[in-house]
Amino acid sequence: MKKVEDKIVELESMKNYPNQLYFTGNLELLKRVKISIVGSRKPSKYSRLITHKLASSLYKNGVCIVSGGAMGIDAIAHKSAGVSNTICVLPCGINIKYPAINKNLLVDIEKSGLLISQFEKDFRATPWSFVVRNEVVVALGEVLVVIEAELNSGSMRSIELALKMGKEIFVIPHRMGESEGTNELLKSLKAKAIYDIDEFVSRFASRDILENKVDDFIEFCKTNPTYELALKEYPQRVFEAELSGEIIIQNGRVITA
Template sequence: MIQTLDFQIDALKGMKNYPEKLYYIGNLDLLQSKKISVVGSRKPNQYARNLTQELCSKLSLVDVKIVSGGAIGIDAIAHKSAGAKNTIMVAGTGLDTRYPAVNKTLIQDIENNGLVLSQFEAGVASRKYNFPLRNELVVALGDALVVAYADENSGTMRSVEYALKMNKPIYVFPHRLGESKATTELVKQGLAKVIYDIDEFIAQYGTVKKDEKLDEFLEFCKTAPTYEEAIMKYASEVFEYELLGKIKIYNGKISINYCP
């Protein structure tokens, strides 16, 4: 059920204009946790997908919530990797619409187990000028911003502009020459720090307990990798987990089998 937020969020006071109204579905307690905003391209390379998956999965183990925009690409990978209960999604439409439709199941899962926010009332459809407003809200909610992959002049860089205005720390991954040129430029200009070691980055937020260690292969499968991608990285696990019924392979894609 769509509800209206009846209190102000301190983190949003750094926005140019505090939203007139905020609507939500889900668990407001997530707003009290440490939060990292994660943004990036809708078409990242596999390297960025893998690092985003690892980062967000491990952040969730130290009770850091992931904030993103629910779009295809990096947004969806971030949400899935953290798990719905560790996710705050900021929508660019009214909450009566699950947009984009391809992420409908993911968004519904976040509604049921995490938190979905929007500054747009029910009935407001997807419009181009909604998304810069959404991006500002995504950035404002986080204690820091991670830009996983971004091309030059991409929409993702609008989020960087907001982060700079709000004095938010900005982090990027170390990419190869010619890839994610916009994040490389941020590093050259001294505007972003590079995450060279994910475990070291996670350590500033908490320590993962021994009994909470990730099954890295299953976490990888949350990103819906192709069969070929999975074989290249986890050949033995693919065969073992398929035999155990933990994963399923369909149309060249691997997913987790949630059936008992």
Template sequence: MTQRLPLEYREHFSAMKKEPKEIFFRGNLELLKRPKISIVGTRRPSQYTQHMTVDIARKLSQAGVVIVSGAAMGVDAQAHFGAGAENTIAVMGNGLNIYYPATNRELIRGIEKEGLALSMYPDDTLAAYWSFVARNEMVVALGDVLIVSEADRNSGSMRSVEYAKKMGKKIYTISHRTGESEGSMDLVKQGEAAIIYDIDKFVAQYGQVKAVENDPFLAFCLKNPSYEAVFRTYGEKVSQYELDGKIAVVNGQIRLI
């Protein structure tokens, strides 16, 4: 059920040029109280970008950081997936009773049930170009920093970069080969973005990394394996760690708690 955001949460949007008159939500407002990082990028990412985005989002999530994105195809979907529905905020460019894009319907439904879905628009509002532009500004405003996984020049992601610069937020990206992700690589050349070379070191700056080095089971689970893969390797140990509250089984995958 769609509800109006209570006034006490409006401070999270103060960085926007014009604070929305109303904000609507479905899900868990407690996520707004946690450290947050925004991730954006192309709707047609390379396999490398998809892998890196999922890995970064997953490790940030495990370190207690909430991932914010726009629920679009491509990088947005990979960011939400890597974080897990319970650790992500999806900002929509339409009413929350409309699941757009349709290909991400189940992803969005999972987020509104376990995480948090936000929108500046009341139910039944259809998506439009201008609504996506405003959506992008809200995504950036919510994050402590912005990660641009992959972006071409003059893309919508580069508009998000402009918002981040105006808000004084630090911008990060991942390394790419020559001729790829030219928009984000331009930012690096101009000294406006930093490359995430070591994901673990980056995560340690913004979250609380769990000490798992002395526990081979937990170290294995850091790779976000399937339940079947962990059970094949460790057998009934999976159940014991779940009972102890150290792991959770989410959509067939193991996550650290």
């Protein structure tokens, strides 16, 4: 664990710039185009699917995902973007992998992505530290995307922070009676709806990165490795690529779609 020595420009939009920031992982991710994604800890099947599609599409277009490592939408966003393309802001010290159910994910982000915390290494999360965490998540992103949120949820408090910072807020449209928090935001014109993921992503796509990027995982899959070997070398990406249809498993071997 190290201290962030240089000022992070995006965090100057916070009410008070953090007195201290600790990190482990790849600090270079802070230089990327970043979008914050938050939402329910118990998302619907629809929200889970949309989160995966959105985060994976942003990843493919060179955009880094920022979220809070919580269960539900946060975890899906981190996984779908790939751990090496995600920034996780913790409500606790970096030594405490919270929530425990996401311990493996947080360890993977620590190795390949970036973990950030305002707290000493062994600090355990408290109700107020989640609010502190949320402010950093919102500040780091160019915009805030809320996938699913009920009224009075933690995600709605993140929206309040985004409004104070003057951040654009985007939400996913839901049916009446579902995700009433985001539906209320649309009704009050405080947020914009994402009706087309490709159109939304194109606004932020980092084409310079994309043109020069070689996907090591896809290049590896072109050699038609065994499924077992692919799982050993790229455990998280195999899962993501199967879901998105990038690869097909046939007769125990990986084939690029």
